[in-house]
Ligand SMILES: O=C(O)COP(=O)(O)O
């Protein structure tokens with residue numbers, strides 16, 4: 301029998317399709333500065349490195365450069381709006397609950413490691429009725445470091461009561477593959493998330509196009525891990 305596993309999930313673009321509410325909040329903040337809105341279709345790929353980076357990337361697309369003070373003001377507008385609209389349109393990706401049920405039934409411990417702020421992550425997962433499924437929900441401010449710094453993944457696993465040697469990461473973008481590599485953890489990439497570089501090019505150990513394929517991918521990686 302394979303050892304108990306911890307499966308650690310990225311949040312935006314992996315568990316939940318958050319782009320509509322994130323980009324609405326970005327456009328709200330940009331509008332207050334007189335910057336035109338960004339279309340959801342292209343702007344969704346700016347998500348993945350946290351709120352400040354999302355704002356900076358949004359400004360860059362519009363050819364605008366702002367100082368720290370101005371970006372701080374945008375951050376405040378963004379977070380105020382986002383906190384109030386966090387689950388207006390955000391929904392779990394299709395098949396998520398069934399996949400999590402199956403992993404839990406197989407004895408997997410589940411955790412979240414995101415570059416979102418922790419309180420926003422918890423608020424979102426609370427509103428979607430998903431929080432109770434996770435042994436730990438950790439964000440960019442939880443340990444003071446963001447993905448791809450391996451410390452955030454190591455500490456998330458510790459907080460969940462798991463072991464790094466039997467952990468698998470699931471994510472949609474460069475910071476997820478990077479954090480897994482740097483922590484020595486296998487990684488499953490999802491093809492439905494947000495990334496400017498196609499996830500296949502980042503060479504995750506497994507690639508899935510639908511949540512229904514997650515339990516089998518976890519199982520196959522666990523077999524590889526238990527042979528080594
Ligand atoms: O909000 C972001 O930019 C990143 O969040 P994620 O790490 O859950 O993808």
Ligand SMILES: [Mg+2]
Nearest residue numbers: 310312313472
């Ligand atoms: Mg993501």
